[in-house]
Amino acid sequence: MAADGGSRVGGRVLLAIAVTMVLWASAFVGIRYAGADFEPGALALGRLLVGALALGALLVARGEGLPPRAAWPGIAGSGVFWFALYMVTLNWGERHADAGTAALVVGTGPVLAAVLAGFVLREGFPVRLLVGMGIAFAGAAAVGLANGGGSATLRGVLLCLLAAAGYAVGVVAQKPALKHASALxxxxxxxxxxxxxxxxxxxxxxxxxxxxxxxxxxxVVYLGLFPTALAFYTWAYALSRTTTGLLGATTYVVPAIVVLLSWVLLDEVPGPVALLGGALCLVGVAVSRSAPRRARNRP
Structure with a gap:
């Protein structure tokens, strides 16, 4: 039974969001490691090929065929702008910008997506969503600046900005496609x-x-199987059941998870600024998630 837009998000959707956020947070470690031996474009292509093969195998196993024609414009848009443009420019931009600057610039992506969704998808601009995103963005910026080296070139900033724009356009393009095609x-x-x-x-x-x-x-194989294939699938599943702005705001949980993973797995003890930033991310996401939901949720 479909629930109205103001209903609570179901347990499966919350699980899908949690899986997505944790795996995307882990991708930062994988990209940093693989990026020492793989060029930005090659790294993006490698993880996309692995992801496409894994997803294709699952698609065949589940007996799902080609998406309906009406879904293809959104699928093509998300594929070009998010899967391709975002991944390549982010990998490339982080070679010319410190972590703090990259986090600041790329962190505008969810804000851009919320603005685009407000106009293009007519999701509106709930006050709590905007306030929450502002708080979360400040937290993400604090985490990035705490871990950054403080140097960036104009090329790096522009590439990170292009990555943020690619993310925003790709996410907004994917949302209508999910009305016609399954998440997989x-x-x-x-x-x-x-x-x-x-x-x-x-x-x-x-x-x-x-x-x-x-x-x-x-x-690279890990990045393709988990942060790409699995995490993008769980993202699409959640996106089909909530609004673009609300789900985009939830991605600000990622910097907080990165701080925690670095602390537990890499023994990198976060400083006060990073801890404060992580806390602000969580507070901002909580405020954003309390905004009214206009999208209809499916079981």
């Missing part, structure tokens, strides 16, 4: 479109795989 279809073919868009980096990928140590290649 939208994710599988979006990932495939992204991989095709990144094929110009195929030669570089072959060179990097041949030269990289097995551990770096395994990191």
């Amino acid at each position: 279809q939208a994710t599988t073919f979006g990932c495939l479109v992204g991989a095709v868009a990144c094929l110009p980096f195929a030669g570089r990928l072959v060179v990097d795989v041949a030269a990289a140590p097995p551990s770096a290649t395994l990191a």
Whole structure:
């Protein structure tokens, strides 16, 4: 039974959101590790190819075919702008910008997505959503600045800004597609479109795989299987059951999780600014999630 837009999000949706956020947080470690041996475009293509293969196998196993024609504009848009443009420009931008600057600029992505969704998808601009996103963005900025080296080139800033724009356009494009296609279809073919868009980096990928140590290649495989295939699938599942702005605001949980994972797994004790930033992220997301939901949730 469909619930109205003001109903509480179900347990499956909350689980999908939690899986997405944790895996996306883990991707920062994987990208940092694999990025030492793989060029930005090759790294994006590698994880997209792995993700497309894994998702395609699941699609066949579940007996789901091609998405309806009405879903393809949104799938193509998400594939080009989010899966391809976002991944390549983020990988590239972080080579020319410190972590703090990258976090600040890329952190505008959910804000841009909420604004676009407000106009294009007519989701509106709930006050609590805007206030919560402002608090969460301040927290994300604090975490980034606490971990940043304080240096960035204009190229790095522009690339990170392009990544944020790609994220925003891709997410807003994916939302209408989910009215016609399943979450698995939208994710599988979006990932495939992204991989095709990144094929110009195929030669570089072959060179990097041949030269990289097995551990770096395994990191690319991990990025493809989990932060790409699984996390983007659970994201699409959640997006089909809530609004773009609210789900985008939830991504500000990621910096807080990164702080926690770095503390537990890497023994990187966070400083007071990072802890405060992580707390602000959680508070901001909580405020945002209390905003009225206009989207209809499906079971």
